Amino acid sequence: MTYEKALTAWVTGALLVACSVTDIGGTDGVGAPARDAGTTTQGGPACGAPGDKSLAPADPEAYPKCACEKGGAARCVPVAGMPQALRDQLSACQEGGGACVPDDLVKSGGVPATCQSSFGEGRCMSVCLPQVADNADLLDRGKGNACDAGQRCVPCTDPTKGTPTGVCDLGKAAKEACEADGGVTAAPSAPLACPYVGPPLVDVSKLPSCGDGARCVDAKLVPANVAPQLAKCETGLCAPEKTIAAGGMFLPKTCRSVRNAEGRCSSVSLPAVAAQKDILPVDGCDASERCVPCFAPGDGKPTGACATVPCDAPKEPAVAFPECCKKGTTNRGKCVPGATIPASMKERLDDRDCKEPGDLCVPSALVSVGFVPPKCTASGAILGNYKGVCLSDCLDFGFFGGIAINQGTCPEFERCAPCERNGQPTGLPGCEVSK
Numbered sequence: 001m002t003y004e005k006a007l008t009a010w011v012t013g014a015l016l017v018a019c020s021v022t023d024i025g026g027t028d029g030v031g032a033p034a035r036d037a038g039t040t041t042q043g044g045p046a047c048g049a050p051g052d053k054s055l056a057p058a059d060p061e062a063y064p065k066c067a068c069e070k071g072g073a074a075r076c077v078p079v080a081g082m083p084q085a086l087r088d089q090l091s092a093c094q095e096g097g098g099a100c101v102p103d104d105l106v107k108s109g110g111v112p113a114t115c116q117s118s119f120g121e122g123r124c125m126s127v128c129l130p131q132v133a134d135n136a137d138l139l140d141r142g143k144g145n146a147c148d149a150g151q152r153c154v155p156c157t158d159p160t161k162g163t164p165t166g167v168c169d170l171g172k173a174a175k176e177a178c179e180a181d182g183g184v185t186a187a188p189s190a191p192l193a194c195p196y197v198g199p200p201l202v203d204v205s206k207l208p209s210c211g212d213g214a215r216c217v218d219a220k221l222v223p224a225n226v227a228p229q230l231a232k233c234e235t236g237l238c239a240p241e242k243t244i245a246a247g248g249m250f251l252p253k254t255c256r257s258v259r260n261a262e263g264r265c266s267s268v269s270l271p272a273v274a275a276q277k278d279i280l281p282v283d284g285c286d287a288s289e290r291c292v293p294c295f296a297p298g299d300g301k302p303t304g305a306c307a308t309v310p311c312d313a314p315k316e317p318a319v320a321f322p323e324c325c326k327k328g329t330t331n332r333g334k335c336v337p338g339a340t341i342p343a344s345m346k347e348r349l350d351d352r353d354c355k356e357p358g359d360l361c362v363p364s365a366l367v368s369v370g371f372v373p374p375k376c377t378a379s380g381a382i383l384g385n386y387k388g389v390c391l392s393d394c395l396d397f398g399f400f401g402g403i404a405i406n407q408g409t410c411p412e413f414e415r416c417a418p419c420e421r422n423g424q425p426t427g428l429p430g431c432e433v434s435k
Contacts, residue, residue: 026183053345057109066093066100068128071151090129093218102126104151110170115142117413119155123167134215134220138202192312195251202244210238213288214269217244231271249309255283255291258340261319263291264312265352279340297321298334324353324361325394327413332393334367335359344427348395363392366429373430376410378416388418389430 063075070089076093077100104112104126112123118140124294125132132139132152142153156168192201207215210233219227219236230237236361243250257263257280265285268274273290280290294306295318306314325333335354338346341362349360365371373389382387382404390410397405399418408416419431 016396032387049128058106060103060106063098063106065102066098068100068126069133072126072128074100074126074128075103077101077106092129100128102128102150104148112167113147113171115146115153116144117142117153118203120157120201122153122155123170124148124151125154125167130286134218137206137218138221140203140206140379160272168261169373192247192249194249194309196246196249200245201247203242204245205245208233210234211269211288213241213267213286215237215241215244229270229272231269231274237267240269242267243308249311251309251312252305254315255281255285257291257293258282258337259293259297259319259321261293261295261297262306262314262316263293265289266292266305266309279342293319295319297336298364321367322354322356322359323364325363325392326353327394331364332392332413333361333363336362336367345429348397348428350396352394361394363394365392373409376416378406378410379406380383380406383421386416386418386420388416389428390414391417391428391430 042205060073060075063077066074066076068074076098078098078340079087082099087099089353090101092098093100102125104124108372112125115122115124120213122142124142127133127136127150132154139146139152139154141149141151147153154165154167156165157163158165159366174199204215207217210216210231215238216233216235216240217237222230222237222239227237230239231237240250242252252264252266255263255265263283266273267289269288272293273280277290280292282289283291285291292303292305294316295301296303297318297320300318300320302314306312321334321336323331325331330379331349331353333353335351335356336359337356338358338360341349341360345362349362351359352361373391375387376390377385377387388408391414393413393415395417397415405415405417407414411415417426417428417431419426419428425431
């Protein structure tokens with residue numbers, strides 16, 4: 001039996017807008033000044049800087065059409081005189097030469113239309129821009145569908161960081177930008193509160209379902225340290241709805257877990273929770289959740305379930321399983337509630353030294369997270385030469401095992417248990433991975 005090793009904080013900043021200052025934010029649109037002569041700390045033009053080059057508004061028909069992977073009308077515009085920051089955000093024309101610029105930016109000279117996004121004021125940006133295209137499923141066309149069908153309403157401020165995305169500065173002249181803030185960069189708005197308790201930051205209904213209370217998100221939007229903890233789904237990775245909707249600042253409900261230990265309601269969409277859903281209690285959690293303890297009762301180490309957001313932490317000390325099966329001067333087992341032990345394992349356990357009714361003594365190694373019994377070899381009069389795995393002699397091997405199973409190459413207080421007998425698998429823990 002194992003318990004959740006860690007439920008790393010689900011960071012969904014990339015899941016929300018992902019259009020940050022290094023993406024769309026801070027770039028110079030068509031008609032906006034290039035920033036090659038001094039900038040503010042925000043990345044905008046410095047007051048008093050020499051005049052910057054810009055591209056004048058033009059008739060899109062003056063340029064040949066180019067194809068955008070995600071749709072949207074665009075034109076192949078020569079890159080000569082185009083700000084490098086803008087060029088970095090555009091796809092190269094497949095037809096050769098130039099950059100693929102959305103029609104609306106060509107026509108307006110880089111001044112996008114204003115819209116109202118789910119996160120406040122924003123600008124209508126074409127899905128022809130790669131960074132917008134990557135998040136097209138998470139962004140909408142703004143209130144009242146203000147943006148065209150080939151656009152999405154990108155907010156002025158990244159709600160997860162409280163910093164400008166830069167889209168609302170596109171098309172502004174250097175002088176205008178300086179006069180707007182008096183030559184001093186405006187302080188960023190407050191970062192997302194923890195916990196977040198407002199309306200959903202992301203409409204999860206737009207994402208495909210991958211189970212009860214979970215949605216499939218593009219794997220590219222998931223932080224590398226989080227991705228291994230999520231199950232794969234048809235279009236990416238499966239993540240809890242509540243966390244996505246709260247921008248990663250969802251505070252899970254407190255519950256009582258194994259041995260009445262403090263825990264948090266965690267989604268069974270997480271593979272580590274799903275693997276233990278039959279032994280973890282629900283205790284007031286949603287049907288799609290289980291109560292994961294703050295500390296692993298086997299070794300008392302934090303599981304991470306009570307630290308998924310900065311504003312959460314365990315409030316009670318760890319509750320550890322009592323010790324049992326003393327061998328020499330060391331206790332080599334843990335008293336574990338029988339209700340949490342798989343039926344196939346119970347027949348090899350007893351209640352030695354356990355005082356709580358229903359508890360069974362489980363070898364400490366089997367309670368440890370990720371334990372895989374080491375391979376071994378042994379020989380005996382009954383089994384002859386055989387291969388197996390080293391298991392604690394705190395286990396009840398039965399009458400046959402008591403006389404047929406030897407220590408072999410295993411350390412003291414362990415026996416080399418055969419993985420097969422008479423050509424049939426014994427079903428002992430670890431044998432399925434010893435082949």
